[in-house]
Amino acid sequence: MPRTKRVPTIHDVAAAAGVSVTTVSRVLNNKDDVAPETFQRVLDVIHELGYASSLAARSMRSRRTRMIGLITPNMDYPFAIEVIKGVSRAVTDAGYDLIACTSAYKTESTVERWEQQQVARLNGTITDGLIVVVPRAHVFRTAFPLVAVDPHHRDTSYPAVVADNYAGARAAMEHLLGLGHLRIGYIGGRAGLQSARRRQKGYEDALCEAELPIDPDLIMEGDYTYESGRECARQLLTLAQPPTAIFAANDESAFGAIDAARALGLRIPDDISIVGFDNIPESASTVPPLTTVDQTIRVMGREAVRILIDLIENRPLETNLVQVPTSLVVRSSARRIR
Amino acid sequence: MPRTKRVPTIHDVAAAAGVSVTTVSRVLNNKDDVAPETFQRVLDVIHELGYASSLAARSMRSRRTRMIGLITPNMDYPFAIEVIKGVSRAVTDAGYDLIACTSAYKTESTVERWEQQQVARLNGTITDGLIVVVPRAHVFRTAFPLVAVDPHHRDTSYPAVVADNYAGARAAMEHLLGLGHLRIGYIGGRAGLQSARRRQKGYEDALCEAELPIDPDLIMEGDYTYESGRECARQLLTLAQPPTAIFAANDESAFGAIDAARALGLRIPDDISIVGFDNIPESASTVPPLTTVDQTIRVMGREAVRILIDLIENRPLETNLVQVPTSLVVRSSARRIR
DNA sequence: CTGTTAGCGCCTTCAC
DNA sequence: GTGAAGGCGCTAACAG
Numbered sequence A, B: 001m002p003r004t005k006r007v008p009t010i011h012d013v014a015a016a017a018g019v020s021v022t023t024v025s026r027v028l029n030n031k032d033d034v035a036p037e038t039f040q041r042v043l044d045v046i047h048e049l050g051y052a053s054s055l056a057a058r059s060m061r062s063r064r065t066r067m068i069g070l071i072t073p074n075m076d077y078p079f080a081i082e083v084i085k086g087v088s089r090a091v092t093d094a095g096y097d098l099i100a101c102t103s104a105y106k107t108e109s110t111v112e113r114w115e116q117q118q119v120a121r122l123n124g125t126i127t128d129g130l131i132v133v134v135p136r137a138h139v140f141r142t143a144f145p146l147v148a149v150d151p152h153h154r155d156t157s158y159p160a161v162v163a164d165n166y167a168g169a170r171a172a173m174e175h176l177l178g179l180g181h182l183r184i185g186y187i188g189g190r191a192g193l194q195s196a197r198r199r200q201k202g203y204e205d206a207l208c209e210a211e212l213p214i215d216p217d218l219i220m221e222g223d224y225t226y227e228s229g230r231e232c233a234r235q236l237l238t239l240a241q242p243p244t245a246i247f248a249a250n251d252e253s254a255f256g257a258i259d260a261a262r263a264l265g266l267r268i269p270d271d272i273s274i275v276g277f278d279n280i281p282e283s284a285s286t287v288p289p290l291t292t293v294d295q296t297i298r299v300m301g302r303e304a305v306r307i308l309i310d311l312i313e314n315r316p317l318e319t320n321l322v323q324v325p326t327s328l329v330v331r332s333s334a335r336r337i338r
Numbered sequence C: 001c002t003g004t005t006a007g008c009g010c011c012t013t014c015a016c
Numbered sequence D: 001g002t003g004a005a006g007g008c009g010c011t012a013a014c015a016g
Helices: A010-017 A022-027 A038-049 A055-061 A078-093 A106-122 A165-178 A194-209 A226-237 A251-263 A296-314 B011-015 B023-028 B036-049 B055-061 B078-093 B110-120 B165-178 B194-209 B226-237 B253-264 B298-314
Strands: A066-070 A097-103 A129-133 A146-148 A161-162 A182-186 A217-222 A244-246 A273-278 A291-294 A323-325 A327-329 B066-073 B097-103 B129-133 B146-149 B158-162 B184-188 B220-221 B245-248 B273-278 B291-294 B321-324 B328-329
Touching: A010 A022, A010 A038, A010 B036, A022 A182, A055 B055, A066 A078, A066 A106, A066 A182, A066 A296, A078 A097, A078 A226, A078 A296, A078 B097, A078 B165, A097 A106, A097 B078, A106 A129, A161 A165, A161 A194, A161 B298, A165 A182, A165 A194, A165 A244, A165 A273, A165 A291, A165 A327, A182 A194, A182 A226, A182 A251, A182 B097, A217 A226, A217 A273, A226 A244, A226 A251, A244 A251, A244 B253, A251 A273, A251 B097, A291 B129, A296 A323, A296 B165, B011 B036, B011 B110, B066 B078, B066 B110, B066 B298, B078 B097, B078 B245, B078 B298, B097 B110, B129 B298, B146 B298, B158 B194, B158 B298, B165 B194, B165 B245, B165 B273, B165 B321, B165 B328, B184 B226, B220 B226, B226 B245, B226 B253, B245 B253, B253 B273, B298 B321
Parallel strands: A066 A097, A066 A129, A129 A146, A146 A161, A161 A323, A182 A217, A182 A244, A244 A273, A273 A291, B066 B097, B066 B129, B129 B146, B146 B158, B158 B321, B184 B220, B184 B245, B245 B273, B273 B291
Antiparallel strands: A097 B097, A291 A327, B291 B328
């Protein structure tokens, strides 16, 4: 790349068109009080120079930028990707621009501060509103619209979009119970996590309703990772009385559980049934394809955008918590007990 | 959201810490000429207020932002998503921040101008360098580093990362030829597209080398979409002498071709073999799983970042065009001819 | 209809 | 070691 060419500013355009910067600004913002002829001349110069107003400078002065920001600690994991897909489409459909941000320089212990910093950096200057994916913080200090997707906590000061975790877990359990399973293991997420708690409640209530005991030995606390899924499953399957089915509270840990079962020489679903939660794209292509709960992550992204734009455009919010319905996707990782 | 709280500025921090904004700025940028005690006090206030310097304001003044931008017309299609995954990881590993941007307001006829505008908007202010995904333009007017992933054209003024399209197509064809197919249909992308041209060349050269004729009836120009794949396949399969195999130049059109074959009552791979190109995640979970050419899109993203950072940090570039190798992934959509 | 003026929040000289 | 002043590129009053 030649690094010589200076990128043209509004001054260059003004000079070339023989008008003041104000006039150029008016053209840029489609104000109607410019003579058609002047308007066209400025437009021509803009095209000729390949000029576009600097996002930074523009953001500093104008209250509205028509940009929506998305913050995620990482764009390399399935949940975030699915949210981004949904958000991307909804944002452009609404005529806004999207800027999705990640950054380095954060550790497990500093995420909350990192989240707040990202919010402060963007909101009110670059973006008109923000979507935060799986935020840890209860509260964000910002004067501008902000919506969360699947926050860690339940009582947040900001509006949030979540899956109907409870109903999804119930559906998964009813599927397993319907297949005749009586001893069903559970691999959860960290207890601090709202989604994990709701899913576990679904697990327990389903057992209660079926008048089955809740056996603490069958309930493992993992952390939604592949590794924790594998380790928890290993423990469950080596119990004196192992379960005949496992409900893992997310797909990644279900994959780990599948791995652990295999390592113990168990066939899936013949020897052990496994059901997940999330329906990430990968779950369709594992062997066997995973029966799981679809939480339509894209829809969550779309809903977040809808709420955010309502907020930005000052329309009243009907609710602070949108629950997106879940549905069971039956594939081949669970079968009727022999 | 309470929309009352103003987001704190450097002035608020300065006031609260009892120093000047200059001092706060020095702390923010880790300059060493601040008394340790002052430094700490300012830091404390920053945390307490949840302050972070506005990206817009900072971008306007400082030359380096440690942000890398990515521009794509859309984040809701598999190729872009895969690039983003690779880029995201590489960028954070390198200690930079990533901002990925899309916007509405562009049509088929205005993409080139749109691309240029995005570049002008970001580069040199918000971002230190830019990655453009599948750019149409030959040239970008920018004084700052820019790298393309899979550009439309071959001779670009900017460095680019591409897959080894030719070798990939050859591999796909040699697979089909090895399975005994003699009449192989081809569904390409638009002729203006560099990747489409290279893949078609691979198709033709493979036939030549096998001393098979190149039958124009068997060569269809599509546009890499599902619909065009379906339509092209329909035409191929209703030929007087239909092919026994189809090589589609990308996975999406291969999916369309599968659809068309089914609609005609053909079984895959028993009646017709189909091979794709891309190896997007979906291709593993179609029925049957698609035999395709893996162009390791993530690696392309990673390479783009590597080059870009070299450029940003003024290291010399060894080459202007990085070719990422491709490899055939054999699944179940192609079989030996009966 | 158009231009002049005054900042937005920050970083960079240059004083002290 | 610290602060005051100026300006980055742009938009929003206010004049004319």
